[in-house]
Amino acid sequence: MTSTGRVLLAATPLGRTEDASQRLRDALATVPVIAAEDTRRLRRLCADLGVIPTGRVLSFYDANETSRVPQLIEHLLDGSDVLVVSDAGMPSVSDPGYRLVVAAVEADVPVTVLPGPSAVLTALAVSGLPVDRFCFEGFLPRKAGERRRAVEALVGEMRTxxxxxxxxxxxxxxADLADAFGGDRRAAVCRELTKTHEEIRRGTLDELRASVAADAPRGEITLVVAGAVAGGPARSSDELAAAVAELETAGESRKDAIADVARRVGVPKRQVFDAVVAAKGRDGAH
Structure with missing residues (x-):
């Protein structure tokens, strides 16, 4: 019985070719099928490494990932290994690869990793923020409304x-993160990691917001933001509404009071707003 090939997820350098592992070099030179996010960048990487690929190189990017997977599975079932490489870092982490992994697992095809550079872990390590617990959110939505809703859903997240x-x-x-989390939340903007012009800006969200407005960074950016602080007022609906009412009595507008309570407690503004509406409804019923 013919054995299947393996999916090899290979991490590529974020910037410096010296960071390429020997296993990546060997795989580029010998694996029969290479699925590359950008075939031109792959050719440049191979040239910089002094490696000549002997296998078939196929494009494998967002727009063709779904249609390409069946072809790659055929190669795997025929016994050929498939090397998956993205432009930089680990495939399938905000890059093509996930759909192939799912299909390979369903087809009982082995999947393994050639470890190496990761922008997520590199940024965490240099951020100066807690790294014992973290979560990766990838790219925030492009549209303003969707982005704000996504950020608000993370207000209570205590992991980095x-x-x-x-x-x-x-x-x-x-701006959206500062509005939802509070401008004093610590963060780090990590630019061009491992490259010649690597830059790490650390500070509060308000400070970084001002820094970016004055001098907009270029290149690949990874943003690290501290998690919410545990504790604070109790989070029952009644107590949220009472906290808003207290601030309103002190002269704040309802909108500002809701935002302040949400930041203080570490919950989305929508949750506080709903608590206020519910309390108002109960008061009106009496």
Missing amino acids: LVFFETPHRLADAL
Whole structure:
């Protein structure tokens, strides 16, 4: 009986080719099928490494990932290994690869990893923020309303948060994060990790927001944000509404009071708003 091939998920350098592992070099030179996010960048990487691929190189990017998977599964079932490489870092982490892994698992095809660089772990390590517990959120939504809702859903998250972001959306992302989490939440903007122009900006969300407005960074960006602090007022609906009422009595607008309570307690503003509406409904019924 012919054995199947293996899916080899290979981490590629974030910037410096010296970070390429020997296992990656060997695989690029010998594996019969290479699925590459960008075939031109793969050719450049191979040239920089002094490696000549002997296998068939296939494009494997967001737009063709779904249609390409059946072809790659055929190669695997015929006994050929398939090497998967993205532009930088680990395939399937906000890059193509996940759908192939799922299909391979369903087909009982082995999946393994050639470990190496990871923007997520690199940014965490240099951020100066807690790394014992973290969650990776990938790219925030492009549309403003969807992005704000996604950020609000993370207000109570106590683990350190890691995002990928583009230079032209970074200012808006920092503004939405500051609005939802509070401007004093610690964060780090990590730019061009491991590359010649690597830059780490650390500070509060408000400080980073001002920094980016004055000097917008370019290149690949990983954003690390501290998690919510445990504790604070109790989070029952009645207590949330009472906290808002107290701030309103002190002169704050309802909108500002809801935002302040949400930040203080570490819950989405929508949850506080709903608590206020519910309390108002009960009061009106009496």
